[in-house]
Amino acid sequence: xxxxxxxxxxxxxxxxxxxxxxxxxxxxxxxxxxxxxxxxxxxxxxxxxxxxxxxxxxxxxxxxxxxxxxxxxxxxxxxxxxxxxxxxxxxxxxxxxxxxxxxxxxxxxxxxxxxxxxxxxxxxxxxxxxxxxxxxxxxxxxxxxxxxxxxxxxxxxxxxxxxxxx
Amino acid sequence: xxxxxxxxxxxxxxxxxxxxxxxxxxxxxxxxxxxxxxxxxxxxxxxxxxxxxxxxxxxxxxxxxxxxxxxxxxxxxxxxx
Numbered sequence: 001x002x003x004x005x006x007x008x009x010x011x012x013x014x015x016x017x018x019x020x021x022x023x024x025x026x027x028x029x030x031x032x033x034x035x036x037x038x039x040x041x042x043x044x045x046x047x048x049x050x051x052x053x054x055x056x057x058x059x060x061x062x063x064x065x066x067x068x069x070x071x072x073x074x075x076x077x078x079x080x081x082x083x084x085x086x087x088x089x090x091x092x093x094x095x096x097x098x099x100x101x102x103x104x105x106x107x108x109x110x111x112x113x114x115x116x117x118x119x120x121x122x123x124x125x126x127x128x129x130x131x132x133x134x135x136x137x138x139x140x141x142x143x144x145x146x147x148x149x150x151x152x153x154x155x156x157x158x159x160x161x162x163x164x165x166x
Numbered sequence: 167x168x169x170x171x172x173x174x175x176x177x178x179x180x181x182x183x184x185x186x187x188x189x190x191x192x193x194x195x196x197x198x199x200x201x202x203x204x205x206x207x208x209x210x211x212x213x214x215x216x217x218x219x220x221x222x223x224x225x226x227x228x229x230x231x232x233x234x235x236x237x238x239x240x241x242x243x244x245x246x247x
Contacts, residue, residue, distance in 0.1 A: 014179075014183055017184050040232075
């Protein structure tokens with residue numbers, strides 16, 4: 001009563017093996033192409049370095065002159081009405097819209113992760129390594145993110161704020 | 167061994183496409199893994215040369231497939247040191 005020797009409708013079996021396989025290959029190849037396209041260098045207008053520390057970020061704009069500043073979370077006592085607790089910082093990263101930007105991200109001490117979810121960005125900041133991410137923001141506004149790799153006592157208190165100006 | 171495989175394949179011909187696709191997928195995955203292990207600049211096998219990633223060339227392509235960018239034709243924008 002076992003089915004080890006039952007063999008029926010072999011043509012159908014062949015067709016419904018080959019046809020889904022071909023369909024899946026036709027889905028996979030353009031998908032892989034798109035995946036590699038997201039990695040392309042899009043000829044950025046400028047480059048910003050983002051260095052993670054415990055527990056703040058340092059941003060360096062060194063393409064045209066040297067602007068280097070730290071970005072600390074605003075402590076609750078310093079918040080104005082309307083500010084976002086745990087999200088607002090003292091110095092925001094100011095960028096123009098419609099300009100391809102290259103972010104070079106690293107860390108000075110432990111692992112951090114530079115994230116801006118509304119722009120689809122998350123890149124780990126690894127000490128001793130330089131990671132790169134590129135993006136082009138199309139809408140002006142303020143974009144928030146939080147450090148996404150556990151880095152110690154104040155890991156939840158080192159947010160990232162991007163201010164995109166038209 | 168090969169003859170045994172061929173005779174069994176003739177007995178169940180509808181299974182041949184199955185083995186072809188599964189075999190292609192498995193060998194593709196293995197080969198890509200080997201490519202990553204041997205050619206990825208992040209990987210280091212030689213204890214005597216611990217940082218091969220510091221010797222990357224600016225015109226080499228390390229990606230598996232590059233859609234628009236031709237790495238051998240990139241022009242050099244940075245100064246010589």
